[in-house]
Amino acid sequence: MESYKIPKKSVERLSIYKRILKVIMDAGFTTVSSRELAERAGLNSAQVRKDLVYFGQFGTPGMGYQVSMLHRAITKIMGLHKKIPVALTGVGNLGQALLAYPGFKERGFIIEAIFDNDHEKVGKKKNGLKILDEKNISSEIKKKKVRVGIIATPPSAAQFAANKLIEGGIKGILNFAPIELKVPSGITVVNVALCEKLEMLSYYLSKRKLL
Amino acid sequence: MESYKIPKKSVERLSIYKRILKVIMDAGFTTVSSRELAERAGLNSAQVRKDLVYFGQFGTPGMGYQVSMLHRAITKIMGLHKKIPVALTGVGNLGQALLAYPGFKERGFIIEAIFDNDHEKVGKKKNGLKILDEKNISSEIKKKKVRVGIIATPPSAAQFAANKLIEGGIKGILNFAPIELKVPSGITVVNVALCEKLEMLSYYLSKRKLL
DNA sequence: CAGGATTTGTGAAATTTATCACAAGGAATA
DNA sequence: TATTCCTTGTGATAAATTTCACAAATCCTG
Numbered sequence: 001m002e003s004y005k006i007p008k009k010s011v012e013r014l015s016i017y018k019r020i021l022k023v024i025m026d027a028g029f030t031t032v033s034s035r036e037l038a039e040r041a042g043l044n045s046a047q048v049r050k051d052l053v054y055f056g057q058f059g060t061p062g063m064g065y066q067v068s069m070l071h072r073a074i075t076k077i078m079g080l081h082k083k084i085p086v087a088l089t090g091v092g093n094l095g096q097a098l099l100a101y102p103g104f105k106e107r108g109f110i111i112e113a114i115f116d117n118d119h120e121k122v123g124k125k126k127n128g129l130k131i132l133d134e135k136n137i138s139s140e141i142k143k144k145k146v147r148v149g150i151i152a153t154p155p156s157a158a159q160f161a162a163n164k165l166i167e168g169g170i171k172g173i174l175n176f177a178p179i180e181l182k183v184p185s186g187i188t189v190v191n192v193a194l195c196e197k198l199e200m201l202s203y204y205l206s207k208r209k210l211l
Numbered sequence: 212m213e214s215y216k217i218p219k220k221s222v223e224r225l226s227i228y229k230r231i232l233k234v235i236m237d238a239g240f241t242t243v244s245s246r247e248l249a250e251r252a253g254l255n256s257a258q259v260r261k262d263l264v265y266f267g268q269f270g271t272p273g274m275g276y277q278v279s280m281l282h283r284a285i286t287k288i289m290g291l292h293k294k295i296p297v298a299l300t301g302v303g304n305l306g307q308a309l310l311a312y313p314g315f316k317e318r319g320f321i322i323e324a325i326f327d328n329d330h331e332k333v334g335k336k337k338n339g340l341k342i343l344d345e346k347n348i349s350s351e352i353k354k355k356k357v358r359v360g361i362i363a364t365p366p367s368a369a370q371f372a373a374n375k376l377i378e379g380g381i382k383g384i385l386n387f388a389p390i391e392l393k394v395p396s397g398i399t400v401v402n403v404a405l406c407e408k409l410e411m412l413s414y415y416l417s418k419r420k421l422l
Numbered sequence: 423c424a425g426g427a428t429t430t431g432t433g434a435a436a437t438t439t440a441t442c443a444c445a446a447g448g449a450a451t452a
Numbered sequence: 453t454a455t456t457c458c459t460t461g462t463g464a465t466a467a468a469t470t471t472c473a474c475a476a477a478t479c480c481t482g
Contacts (some may be wrong), residue, residue: 007438007439008411009439009440010439011411011414011415012404012407012408012411014410014414015404015406015407015410015411016391016407018410019389019390019406033458033459033460034459034460035459040391041391042391043440044440044441044442045459046440046441046442046443046461046462047439047440047441049459049460049461049462050439050440050441050461050462052461053460053461053462057460057461058460059459059460059461060447060448060449060459060460061446061447061448061449061458061459061460061461062447062448062449062450062457062458062459062460063448063449063458063459063460064458064459064460065460077414077417078410078413078414078417079413079414079416079417079418079422080410080413082422084413084422093307093308093311093312094308094312096304096308097304097305097307097308097309098308100304101304101305101405103389103405103406103409104409107406107409107410107413109409109413147416147421147422148412148413148416171416171419171421172412172413172415172416172421173412174408174409174412178230178314179230180227180251180252180253188412188415188416188419190408190409190411190412190415191408192403192405192408193223193226194312194314194403195226195230195314195318196223196226196227197223197385197401197402197403198314198315198318198320198385198401199225199226199229199289199291199318200219200222200223200226200401201359201383201384201385201399201401202289202290202291202295202318202319202320202359203222203225203288203289203290204222204383204399204401205290205358205359205382205383205399206288206289206290207290208382208399210358210382210383211290211293211295211358218468218469220468220469221469244428244429244430245429245430246429254470255470255471255472256429257431257432257470257471257472257473258469258470258471260429260430260431260432261431261432261469261470261471263431264430264431264432268430268431270429270430270431271429271430271477271478271479272428272429272430272431272476272477272478272479273427273428273429273430273477273478273479273480274428274429274430274478274479275428275429275430276430423482424481424482425480425481425482426479426480426481426482427478427479427480427481428477428478428479428480429476429477429478429479430475430476430477430478431474431475431476431477432473432474432475432476433472433473433474433475434471434472434473434474435470435471435472435473436469436470436471436472437468437469437470437471438467438468438469438470439466439467439468439469440465440466440467440468441464441465441466441467442463442464442465442466443462443463443464443465444461444462444463444464445460445461445462445463446459446460446461446462447458447459447460447461448457448458448459448460449456449457449458449459450455450456450457450458451454451455451456451457452453452454452455452456
């Protein structure tokens with residue numbers, strides 16, 4: 001039952017379990033049941049157990065899961081136990097917020113290079129990093145052995161940035177631009193659907209005549 | 212087939228169709244087929260048709276959909292044809308980025324009030340708005356008839372902000388904080404899972420031994 | 423206006439995902 | 453050690469979602 005075909009949703013929930021485990025661990029508890037994890041995550045307990053079993057047998061019947069052990073196991077499974085060098089493209093408002101976002105560093109994602117296509121910005125410093133020209137993305141990230149790219153450009157510049165990142169050897173992209181990036185197979189793109197979420201909210205409120 | 216039970220996924224995709232329709236419209240085309248929409252969105256054409264039929268019959272056999280008509284229809288369905296007053300809580304890096312994010316205004320979401328619990332910040336101005344004390348959220352948003360709240364606080368302050376927003380009569384929350392908000396029934400919460408997405412990317416790369 | 427080419431809308435089938443329900447394993451108590 | 457109480461892991465079942473496949477509707481060409 002190792003890594004045959006794991007639902008994307010299960011992977012996303014793994015991240016949620018990890019976050020909750022941290023809270024439980026900091027509160028001083030040493031074990032936790034699938035029922036409690038489920039309750040805190042707003043899920044069904046069988047689902048929690050099924051999700052975890054995709055990755056191994058972590059529990060003890062009658063007792064539950066060892067909090068710190070499970071937390072460590074998930075961290076390792078997700079590859080969050082080592083530092084990951086990252087490049088950021090687009091140093092606008094969103095890009096700057098991401099640059100300062102503590103969550104990235106906490107998870108081991110270290111932003112090593114930042115790029116923009118605005119010549120007004122190129123050469124200036126942000127958070128101790130010099131803003132580089134987008135034209136040089138591929139050579140710069142090769143030099144710094146960056147493995148992950150974040151796209152925080154406007155939609156019109158996103159595909160160009162993606163191409164340059166891929167040219168530079170990047171295998172994974174976190175995309176904040178609201179477009180469907182075209183990438184060759186072998187490149188993993190994860191989209192953060194900021195606009196879509198906002199519009200969903202509008203839809204649900206509108207349907208209930210609350211707007 | 213009107214609004215019986217529409218999958219959440221369909222609603223989210225509606226937003227994607229709207230975005231693509233805009234592109235096609237700006238390129239000067241007047242009609243579009245489900246096949247083309249599907250291709251651009253990376254989906255199956257039957258799915259596009261099924262999604263749209265949840266909301267009405269928009270297409271013409273042999274011809275496809277009228278681009279501008281469909282775009283307008285989706286905008287209306289999603290309640291994005293009128294202005295929506297919004298309150299933002301948490302004027303940190305993320306909050307400031309959201310404040311300056313053009314996508315909000317473009318979609319009719321007008322940020323009318325901003326709050327923070329940091330007394331250093333309260334009273335100062337950002338983007339023409341005075342930062343108000345989080346303690347006064349409920350009275351302020353009642354005054355300004357705000358309908359939607361955005362939470363961009365650190366996780367530790369998120370539940371407090373949510374409570375105050377709800378106290379002030381808000382029905383919808385866009386939550387950027389990585390916690391499961393506890394809200395009474397009748398309140399719609401949409402989470403933007405920033406950290407989760409990042410961690411998913413790490414997982415997929417890690418699995419392929421690319422980190 | 424007839425015939426061929428498209429493309430929609432939609433039942434039916436396939437696939438995926440979530441929930442139920444319970445046997446089996448282990449802890450805790452006496 | 454026997455007994456009771458929990459809780460896991462999991463096969464079976466149910467629900468949700470996606471894809472297939474085609475009749476019916478409309479366009480377009482000659």
